[in-house]
Amino acid sequence: MDAVFYIAAIVAIVSTVLAITRLNAVHALLYLIVSLLSVAVVFYVMGAPFVAALEVIVYAGAIMVLFVFVVMMLNLGKAATEMERQWQKPGMWAGPSILAAILIGEVAYLLSNPSTLAFGAAVVEPKLVAIQLFGPYLIGVELASMLLLGALVGAYHLGRRTQGKTEK
């Protein structure tokens, strides 16, 4: 259904604009998560359900949790409790909640009408993706695993607390 695509696209653009203009990092993260979820809806409508699930699980789930952890770590101190009080104000939750409610409505509509795809796109099954991924693209999978290992070691090395040696 084309309308689902357009509504999700508008939600994505609005939430992205709000995300890059917020002053508070946590508010920006909320809008960014809504943006990623709406892109996931776009993926689903485009006939890519596997990638839509990955977008929700990995992007909106794992990567955004990393951001939240770091933002929370950086806010330690006296100002943290005051900031916490500000975040709990209901007004701050209204924007992301409304945008997310629109997306939930869309998902409910999609679930009740399973065969509605935008622009007549065909569903590309996860099985086909897996066969291609572990067939011709196998070298890419190996390289991705090497990249993740490098990122793991690098993040561990950079993130640990230096014990006075390289401290300025």
Added chain:
Amino acid sequence: MASVPMHQGLLLAGILFALGLTGLLVRRNVVFILMSLEIMLNAAGLAFVVAGSRWGQPDGQIVFIFILTMAAAEVSVGLALVLQIYRRFKTLDVDAASEMRG
């Protein structure tokens, strides 16, 4: 089925990429810069998935999975760097870290 253009999807990807680029250029907070990078990577992945959907092939989704892996690796290293910058300079302003006088 193939007669319908996918202009709208590519347009959405372009708009999201431009928004991420704007955020990258405008913001001076390292966390916001990393978030803008995420938006841009996501928009690039969206373009791939739209193209894959246009041809009905799984390659676009595979490239998106690779982009996802790359984004995860990039953001983990980037956030570790953010922690280091905060420990050294006690601020998240990128201008404070311009020690190379570039």
